[in-house]
Amino acid sequence: MQTILLFSRFTRGSAKLILRGPRSYWVWLAFLAFLIVSGLFAYTAQVQTGLALSAMRDQVSWGFYIGNFTFLVGVAAAAVILVIPAYVYDWKPIREIVIYGELLAISAIVMCLLFVLVDIGRPDRFWHLIPPFGYLNFPQSILAWDVLVLNLYFVINFVVATHILYRAFHGRKYAKRLVVPLVLLSIPMAVGIHTVTAFLYNGLAARPYWNSSILAPQFLASAFCSGPAILLVVLQLLRRFTRFEIQDQAIWKIAELMAYAMFLNLFLHGAEAFKEFYSDTEHLLYTKYWYTGLGDHRTLVPYAWSAVALNVVAFALFIVPAARRHWLTLNIGCLATYAGVYIEKGMGLIIPGLTPDTLGEIYEYYPTLTELRVAAGIFALGFLIFTLMLKVAVPISLGEFMRRESQQELLDPVTQRG
């Protein structure tokens, strides 16, 4: 009974927080709502007509949706780069922002699952995957593995984040016995979701572009760039618009770690490109399609080189201490990282993997308006979830929003501030 009462207070409190905000907050929400509705309309049409409304065909049977899915698995996994130093080395400045990494992971996983849902031909049959009503082809199918690890990762992050916030709301410290083991488990899980997603492609001998053992390490390296890139921007925004404090040191440290990750990412790409171009086998076709195009088929070439340029710029900005400490160059670096990894891991991974197709035909895939609208809708929904969670999490973790009684019990100078 007591629990129900406490919980209903928490929910009512959260609802109150969500419904209060400045004008810019409502404009942002309206913008997201517009994209979500547009995406819903596009998706409804896609369900009625079929995936023929996408540019995907038998030759290129996966496209923009699965590319976004892959990218977002990386974003979700990247919470780990913050969790490791925070909990393993107990490095304080980062510790206080781990919760935001977890909230980002939750939103990213929701987007991942939605991107898979909109890609399948029979969304009405998704329950065929869920035993005992359905049948999950585990351990044979790597997709079955992915379903398991993604959902498990989601549950872990959800439990940890809501537990910490719920306790903080009632003015209590989180239960170490619950949180620490779960956080420690989430580290291998984060590596796990990304490795399994890489293996999804990696295990297909029919697609030489993916069938390279460098794929999983390269996935991890690029994930450790893109996830923190989003988080760094979010943290700066929070610092600007709320009383949320975060030390410069923490931001610089994350930027430094991103530089190493980006170096590794570029190095692995270079290693792969060397192997392909120097050995010059029939498998070179796919890499060529990405970097140079095949004959007149050059749709992806500008994207390939933009990704390379963006990644190199990001690396240069983050490796030079003065540049990563300057706010302008830091943020340019973040955007470059985000864009570079988004291109190389979305279009750059999926499309050349399937072009030319297994019988040598070149079908040039380029997403249709339906695909773009559905994808924008999913991103908007993800950002909406992230925004609302932040709206609740920031005041709670700042101690601005607690039950009055518990505030009385905790009259120490830190929570009293403001």
Add this chain to the structure above:
Amino acid sequence: MTTPEKPKVSRRLFAASGASAAAWVLTACGPRRLHEVPRDRLRVAIREMERKYSQQAGKEVKVSDAGALPGVEFAYALDISRCIGCRRCVYACVEENNQSRNPQLHWIKVLSMEKEKGVDFSHADPYYHPATVPEEGHFYVPVACQQCKNPPCTKVCPTGATWTEPDGIVVIDYDWCIGCRYCMAACPYGARHFNWAEPVLPADAVNTDTHYLGNRPRPKGVVEKCTFCIQRTRAGKYPACVDVCPAGARKFGNLLDKDSEIRYIIEHKRVLVLKEELNTVPRFFYFYAT
């Protein structure tokens, strides 16, 4: 004040509701994979399919549930030196197997290759359209499902909606497939095809002799592929493409029968399989008879 007739009515009602409850337990308990469904429930499901397809086509459609025969493992051989690239097999297959006419869906793809280059997919042309075939300097390689012994497509399926039958035919349960297309990414032969839109099959074009694992009509959003004409071959007939080939380039038979033509070809001709290095172990052989 009860009349003696009344109990009779309620007994009938009781029997009827009991029977429908039993039917519900058998059928409506939720669909299950046809792979694991018990024989009696399969029959109920098949009767339901026949009812539905007959209604759609406006004529009686039969759905066979013929199983694999013991001692039979089907295999195919195609004589590259005889194929003239006429694509009659492609269209015979469409008619036999109830493929969608709009958008057109073909289980067989004929590739035109240059004699100078040999079997080289990166120089193959699936859209050749000269006035007459065969073209000078070209040969033709028709490709459909290779019915692999080590199929990469079935192991990746997350729902177990595709599997190998005991006679070697790789089949799909169209009622269980969720349309994730992982199998299409895994197939090295482009043999799997997706229904990107609602398949259009005019009623007068429906082939009414179907098999539940083969050519019964498919819905939108699922994957389909060649089944060696399971509805014909399990009834002792040749696949439609074998029958229609004007050049006699297509051979079909039982791999386990020592005296079969297919065994003779494998033992005496120059035989190759596509993408041998991938270890898919196809049951589809290409050979040069002349």
